[in-house]
Amino acid sequence: MLYLVAFLLHCLPLAMGHYDICKSWVTTDDGPSWEFYACQPKAMRMKDYVTVRVDPPGITCGDPPERFCTHENPYLCSDECDASTPDLAHPPKLMFDKEDEGLVTYWQSVTWSRYPEPLLANITLSWNKSIELTDDIVVTFEYGRPTVMMLEKSLDNGRTWHPYQYYADDCMEAFGMPARRVKDLSTTSANRIICTEEYSRWAGSKKEKNVRLEVRDRFAIFAGQDLRNMDNLYTRLESAKGLKDFFTVTDLRMRLLRPALGGTYVQRENLYKYFYAVSNIEVTGRCKCNLHANLCSFKEGSLQCECEHNTTGQDCGKCKKNFRTRSWRAGSYLPLPNGSPNACAAAGSAFGNCECYGHSNRCSYIDFLNVVTCVSCKHNTRGQHCQHCRLGFYRNGSAELDDENVCIECNCNQIGSLHDRCNETGYCECREGAAGPKCDDCLPNYYWRQGCFPNVCDEELLICQNGGTCYQNQRCICPAGFKGILCEQSKCDSDNKACNSASSTYLSLTPFLISALILQLQRLLDF
Ligand SMILES: *[C@@H]1O[C@H](CO)[C@@H](O)[C@H](O)[C@H]1NC(C)=O
Ligand SMILES: *[C@@H]1O[C@H](CO)[C@@H](O)[C@H](O)[C@H]1NC(C)=O
Ligand SMILES: *[C@@H]1O[C@H](CO)[C@@H](O)[C@H](O)[C@H]1NC(C)=O
Ligand SMILES: *[C@@H]1O[C@H](CO)[C@@H](O)[C@H](O)[C@H]1NC(C)=O
Numbered sequence: 001m002l003y004l005v006a007f008l009l010h011c012l013p014l015a016m017g018h019y020d021i022c023k024s025w026v027t028t029d030d031g032p033s034w035e036f037y038a039c040q041p042k043a044m045r046m047k048d049y050v051t052v053r054v055d056p057p058g059i060t061c062g063d064p065p066e067r068f069c070t071h072e073n074p075y076l077c078s079d080e081c082d083a084s085t086p087d088l089a090h091p092p093k094l095m096f097d098k099e100d101e102g103l104v105t106y107w108q109s110v111t112w113s114r115y116p117e118p119l120l121a122n123i124t125l126s127w128n129k130s131i132e133l134t135d136d137i138v139v140t141f142e143y144g145r146p147t148v149m150m151l152e153k154s155l156d157n158g159r160t161w162h163p164y165q166y167y168a169d170d171c172m173e174a175f176g177m178p179a180r181r182v183k184d185l186s187t188t189s190a191n192r193i194i195c196t197e198e199y200s201r202w203a204g205s206k207k208e209k210n211v212r213l214e215v216r217d218r219f220a221i222f223a224g225q226d227l228r229n230m231d232n233l234y235t236r237l238e239s240a241k242g243l244k245d246f247f248t249v250t251d252l253r254m255r256l257l258r259p260a261l262g263g264t265y266v267q268r269e270n271l272y273k274y275f276y277a278v279s280n281i282e283v284t285g286r287c288k289c290n291l292h293a294n295l296c297s298f299k300e301g302s303l304q305c306e307c308e309h310n311t312t313g314q315d316c317g318k319c320k321k322n323f324r325t326r327s328w329r330a331g332s333y334l335p336l337p338n339g340s341p342n343a344c345a346a347a348g349s350a351f352g353n354c355e356c357y358g359h360s361n362r363c364s365y366i367d368f369l370n371v372v373t374c375v376s377c378k379h380n381t382r383g384q385h386c387q388h389c390r391l392g393f394y395r396n397g398s399a400e401l402d403d404e405n406v407c408i409e410c411n412c413n414q415i416g417s418l419h420d421r422c423n424e425t426g427y428c429e430c431r432e433g434a435a436g437p438k439c440d441d442c443l444p445n446y447y448w449r450q451g452c453f454p455n456v457c458d459e460e461l462l463i464c465q466n467g468g469t470c471y472q473n474q475r476c477i478c479p480a481g482f483k484g485i486l487c488e489q490s491k492c493d494s495d496n497k498a499c500n501s502a503s504s505t506y507l508s509l510t511p512f513l514i515s516a517l518i519l520q521l522q523r524l525l526d527f
């Protein structure tokens, strides 16, 4: 049986091509069952799914209509761009259309009439989906390629941008970078950001039209010419995270910084021949599905992986609900040639029957207790199944047990609370006088000073005696001749008659105040 499984594992995916299928129905001695494999979608022409934006506003030619010339024929300015006439308009969508044979269609910018102010344009392509490039990005320019441009990329739907490649006829002058070629890169520098002069020099506007980001040449560093040894490439993509990310994008931006000059300096007397014109942008890649899908479809305006292995999300980046027995993992190209699916698993499945609610990857058998228990529960959980919250944390009522946010820190005030544990609704246990869910408030008649202390006095009780005044609820400031916490004691000698009488008056008048005093003293002593 083992032999049969091994045989099937070995042959089926290979018969289909590399990582093309996610599962297959196989027959073993134990009967038929599913086998699962690491899988990825086919490469596609990504320009069919892109959203484009051209900046700044007004950079597209034709509004108002404008004449332009070519470098070959600089004084025969017979061409015209007019946005209101379909045949003469050059909107951005013409960079992505299917061209009928012989008819080249292109987006075109305004001419450089505002020279010497630079002629700048950004072309931003967005997919709202992570894409792994599988072939060169090829941008086709009509009427000459820019002398200076750069390519940027984003991995987070345009929130942050990073340089991808610099292009100039003189890299040192334009960007302060030495010129390099991808062919000269090595295995350790395959994801280096370079400046290249290969695509920016004047070669006649008809001859060399393309500007590339060389993906194949970079693959070839590992897979050899003709990309024969893809296994070696996949092994490298697996072990070097930076390398995989290098070929992954959600957005691309071309920053056009200086147009073609026709091999000479800018001629101020004829600025109608300087502009950008792009007829095609070819981006070939596959949806990034973390090796958990072999199909990627265009739904509701966005590409989406059709996730297998009980994963879900736009990139199959998490486990489906009820399949979070262990933490999510991307599928793996390794071991060669078929990889590992790293499928998400439901409770009670092959994972030794030990449910950890996705907070642990590992179970361990404890011999003397004869139990299997989760090891190193994450997300502040604990317990045999990571089903409890660690001390000092409480259960998030709106989160499922397999949610990363399932345990919330108690955050008890260290001074106001007895310990850092709390009850199921996050209430801490307070010391005397303290109050509030976190014990950082004081009860009425208490004041906060490194903890809650009982008020000795306050405005309403007017508890300070013999004309004493209350200071911040903490003590009575006594008039001359009186002392004590409530100024209840006379300072007079006992053999002074006048004093004795005053003191006895006080005693006889206010037995209530004495008991209040004793109460307050008791509180202070208890504390
Ligand atoms: C192009 O995008 C960059 C950011 O990547 C921005 O700094 C620049 O101002 C933009 N240029 C134009 C012309 O919109
Ligand atoms: C991006 O894709 C997500 C997931 O498919 C979708 O919910 C969202 O609406 C999309 N955003 C845009 C701007 O298309
Ligand atoms: C996913 O879950 C279903 C049950 O809903 C199961 O039949 C299938 O085998 C699971 N797939 C994997 C890869 O675990
Ligand atoms: C409780 O869990 C929900 C669902 O995951 C989460 O949105 C919320 O932020 C969590 N609450 C706290 C206080 O962490």
Ligand SMILES: *[C@@H]1O[C@H](CO)[C@@H](O)[C@H](O)[C@H]1NC(C)=O
Pocket (backbone or CB within 6 Å): 423, 424, 425, 426, 427
């Ligand atoms: C937690 O303590 C607070 C305050 O003592 C109380 O109101 C609440 O009912 C307690 N919650 C539980 C679940 O015991």
Ligand SMILES: [Ca+2]
Pocket (backbone or CB within 6 Å): 094, 095, 096, 097, 099, 104, 105, 106, 278, 279, 280
């Ligand atoms: Ca076109």
